[in-house]
Amino acid sequence: MTALELKNISVIYGENTPFRKAALNNINVSFEKGSITGIIGHTGSGKSTLASLTNGLLKPTEGEILLYGENIWDKPKEMVKVRSRVGLVFQYPEYQLFDETVESDIAFGPKNIGLSEEEIKERVRLASEFCGLTQKELRRSPFELSGGQKRRAAIAGVIAMMPEVLVLDEPAAGLDPKGKEEILSGLVEYKNAYGATLLIISHSMEDIARYADNILVMKQGEVYMQGNVEEIFMQAEKLFDANLDVPQITKLFIELKKRNLCRSNDVYTVGYAKKEIEKLIKDSENA
Amino acid sequence: MLKDVTFGQYYPGNSLLHKTDPRIKMIILIEYLVIVLAATTEIAALVSLSFTLFLITVSGIRFSVLIKSVKPLIFVLVFTAVINLFFTKADTRPLVDFYFITIYKEGIKTAVMMLLRLVSLVLGTSVLISFTTSPLELTDAIESLLSPLKAIKVPVHEFAMMMSIALRFIPTLIEETNKIISAQKARCADFESGNILKRVKSLIPILIPLFVSSI
Numbered sequence: 357m358t359a360l361e362l363k364n365i366s367v368i369y370g371e372n373t374p375f376r377k378a379a380l381n382n383i384n385v386s387f388e389k390g391s392i393t394g395i396i397g398h399t400g401s402g403k404s405t406l407a408s409l410t411n412g413l414l415k416p417t418e419g420e421i422l423l424y425g426e427n428i429w430d431k432p433k434e435m436v437k438v439r440s441r442v443g444l445v446f447q448y449p450e451y452q453l454f455d456e457t458v459e460s461d462i463a464f465g466p467k468n469i470g471l472s473e474e475e476i477k478e479r480v481r482l483a484s485e486f487c488g489l490t491q492k493e494l495r496r497s498p499f500e501l502s503g504g505q506k507r508r509a510a511i512a513g514v515i516a517m518m519p520e521v522l523v524l525d526e527p528a529a530g531l532d533p534k535g536k537e538e539i540l541s542g543l544v545e546y547k548n549a550y551g552a553t554l555l556i557i558s559h560s561m562e563d564i565a566r567y568a569d570n571i572l573v574m575k576q577g578e579v580y581m582q583g584n585v586e587e588i589f590m591q592a593e594k595l596f597d598a599n600l601d602v603p604q605i606t607k608l609f610i611e612l613k614k615r616n617l618c619r620s621n622d623v624y625t626v627g628y629a630k631k632e633i634e635k636l637i638k639d640s641e642n643a
Numbered sequence: 644m645l646k647d648v649t650f651g652q653y654y655p656g657n658s659l660l661h662k663t664d665p666r667i668k669m670i671i672l673i674e675y676l677v678i679v680l681a682a683t684t685e686i687a688a689l690v691s692l693s694f695t696l697f698l699i700t701v702s703g704i705r706f707s708v709l710i711k712s713v714k715p716l717i718f719v720l721v722f723t724a725v726i727n728l729f730f731t732k733a734d735t736r737p738l739v740d741f742y743f744i745t746i747y748k749e750g751i752k753t754a755v756m757m758l759l760r761l762v763s764l765v766l767g768t769s770v771l772i773s774f775t776t777s778p779l780e781l782t783d784a785i786e787s788l789l790s791p792l793k794a795i796k797v798p799v800h801e802f803a804m805m806m807s808i809a810l811r812f813i814p815t816l817i818e819e820t821n822k823i824i825s826a827q828k829a830r831c832a833d834f835e836s837g838n839i840l841k842r843v844k845s846l847i848p849i850l851i852p853l854f855v856s857s858i
Contacts (some may be wrong), residue, residue, distance in 0.1 A: 372707070374655055413825050437833045443647060444829040451819075452826035454851040464848065470833035513830060 358425075360410060360442070360521050361386040365419035367405055368576075379405040381577045383419070387521070387570075392547065392554040394564035394585075397574030398599040403525070403557045404447065410523050410555070411442040423521070430567040433521045443519030447526045449510035453581055455496035456491065456528035458509045461498050486546045488538050504535040511539065522547070523555040530561060540567055561603045564587065565624040565635070573598060583640040591622045605629045649745040653777045658703035665784035672771045677764050688756055695763045702770045711763060712769050720761055727754040782807040816857070823852050 367380040380402045384440070387393050397403045408414040409421060410437045412428050420427045446452070455461035462483055466476045487508040494499065498509055508577045511527060527543065528536040542606055544567060547554050558564050564571060564585070571588040573581035575598045581588055588595070592602045592610055602610075602624070609623040618636055623629050655661075675694070682691045704745070710724065713720075723745050731750035737744040772781065786803035793799050824834070827848045 360697070372705075411829055413828060436833065439829055439831050444823070446826050449826060451823060451852050451856055452830070452848075454855075464827075464832070465830040468833065517831065610805065622655045 357388040357389045358386045360555075361422040362406075362409065363420050363422065365416045365421065367402075367409065367414065368417045371417070372380045374585070379527045380409075380416075381576055383577075383579055384578060384610045385572060385582065387552050387553050387555060390551050391570055392556065392568045393546070393570045394568030395555060395557045395570055395572045395574065396559070396561070396564060396600055397580070399578075401574040401598075402577040403574055405577075406521050406559060407444060407446075407545065408557070409440045409526050410521065411440075411444045413444070436468070440465070441519055442523065443514040443517055444501075445511050445514045445522070445524040445527060447529065449514075450503070450506040452510055453506060456497060457495055458484075458498050458501070459494040461509060462494075462516045464617065465513055468508075469517060478517065479516045481545070482518075486515055486549075488511040488541045488542055490493045504531055507531065508539060508542075511543075518550065519552065521552075521555070523557075525557045527556065530556070536563070540613070543567075561586040561589075561601050561606075565603045565606075573600065586622050586626060590622055629643065652773060653855045654708065655775045656703055656706060656770065656775065658701060658775065659771065663775075664773075664786055665744050665780045667717040668776060669784050669788055670767065670770050675767050676764065679760055682760070683756075688759060690801070691763060692759060695767050698767060698770050702775055703848065704770060704774050708774070709766060709769070714766055716761070716765060721760060724754045724758050727757050739838065776808040778807060782810070816853075819856060820849065820853060 360381050362385050362425045362518050365380055365383040366378065368377070369377045369379055374595050383402075383406070395406065406412065412421075412432075415429065415621060420429065422428075423438065423441060428435070428442075455464060459480055463476050466479045471479070475592070480494070484490075489508050489512060493505060493509075498506060499510060503523055509528075511524070513520070522543070528539055531539065542568065543554060543556075550626060556564070556568065560569070569587055570584050571581070571590065572579065573595070578613055580598055581591065581594065589602050589606050592606065601607075605626055606624045609618065609629065611616045613620075616631065620632055623632055675691075678687075678694065679691045682688045728746060728750050729744065729752050730754075731747055733747040733749040735747060735749070737745045738745050738751075776784070782803045785806065786799055788800065789799045791796070828834075832845065832848055834842065834849075837845070
């Protein structure tokens with residue numbers, strides 16, 4: 357089932373001014389329910405613009421956005437409802453924290469939707485669990501937390517709305533490997549538990565290879581490539597042309613293949629690479 | 644929310660006003676302000692109005708942009724006009740005399756004059772300085788014009804520096820604010836409905852992060 361669909365979307369900033377700029381040009385994509393799509397692209401390729409379209413923060417100049425078949429701009433007065441269904445976590449979301457305690461900050465979204473006290477409490481508990489925040493941290497001021505904890509609190513603030521589609525702009529940027537891993541796997545856990553659809557914008561090909569099912573490659577406001585992870589990372593040359601990269605491990609295997617040391621060209625995670633290398637060693641021992 | 648702010652916004656262009664030395668524009672501005680404020684007779688008002696129109700034409704700034712720069716002042720304009728209309732007293736026979744409402748011919752005249760004066764002030768300043776002079780040029784002009792004051796030990800350079808820093812950070816602050824507004828809107832925050840108290844309260848989630856990020 358298609359969760360979110362963008363149909364013939366174009367976005368033009370500052371029309372009729374000297375600053376006119378087309379940010380997106382005739383985009384057509386759809387995202388399946390329960391899938392994780394990684395969105396990659398060079399700076400200025402329109403990834404963030406795409407993100408703010410999904411929950412109606414930005415109105416497309418042309419085209420329509422369908423959430424489970426319904427155009428989100430049909431009833432502009434009910435945009436709050438759309439925003440509770442499509443959660444959007446911006447880049448460096450820490451700056452959105454404002455309340456006295458982490459707990460009440462996470463409760464901000466559910467409160468705005470108009471849920472009951474008990475429901476809000478339950479959601480704060482669930483969201484903080486998915487994001488790995490402890491009871492002690494919930495009672496502290498968000499401004500006392502460390503960078504990584506702030507990030508979790510901010511993401512929890514969006515997850516607490518229990519969105520059906522969750523869009524994250526660089527959720528793990530600037531975090532240490534462990535924090536990164538915890539946040540991303542928490543998101544996958546949330547997705548699996550509630551059948552949500554995840555869109556993750558990232559510059560890290562390793563993260564994309566590891567967590568995403570599909571990849572959407574953007575270039576200069578247009579969809580450049582689209583497909584599942586294997587399909588995209590197999591076309592390394594085409595990615596290099598868009599100033600993008602493949603995971604480092606894939607690069608290694610491309611080199612190995614060039615030297616006729618192995619045959620597979622679909623290696624993009626470390627785990628799979630390990631198996632492949634073990635197989636190669638076994639083969640050479642047998643030979 | 645903040646997209647209507649045109650203050651200090653520079654519109655790149657190639658008009659005569661864009662090319663004029665900013666120091667000359669500053670001097671013209673001062674003279675212009677004096678003319679507009681001193682114009683009390685109809686003829687003087689016409690002269691200052693035609694000069695305003697002349698500046699607008701020369702600047703080549705689009706009409707829609709000008710409308711946008713006056714829009715935030717609508718309340719002030721209407722308020723001034725109404726006050727002048729109803730509270731100007733004269734010795735002549737009133738045009739309208741209805742219980743407590745009395746309107747004199749002079750009242751209408753002052754109201755129209757005030758309206759013209761205020762609109763001219765805003766448009767003239769915007770067209771002469773904000774829209775056609777980049778902030779950098781502006782601070783250079785101020786420093787250069789004030790430089791004689793150096794003789795009496797006025798810190799002109801520091802003054803210009805302070806101004807350029809302040810101007811430089813207006814767009815940054817606006818950008819930051821927009822970012823926070825978007826993030827809170829994504830969490831279903833509502834800034835547009837409810838009574839005054841509720842609306843003021845709804846600004847807290849914007850103001851606190853803004854303060855935190857700027858200190």
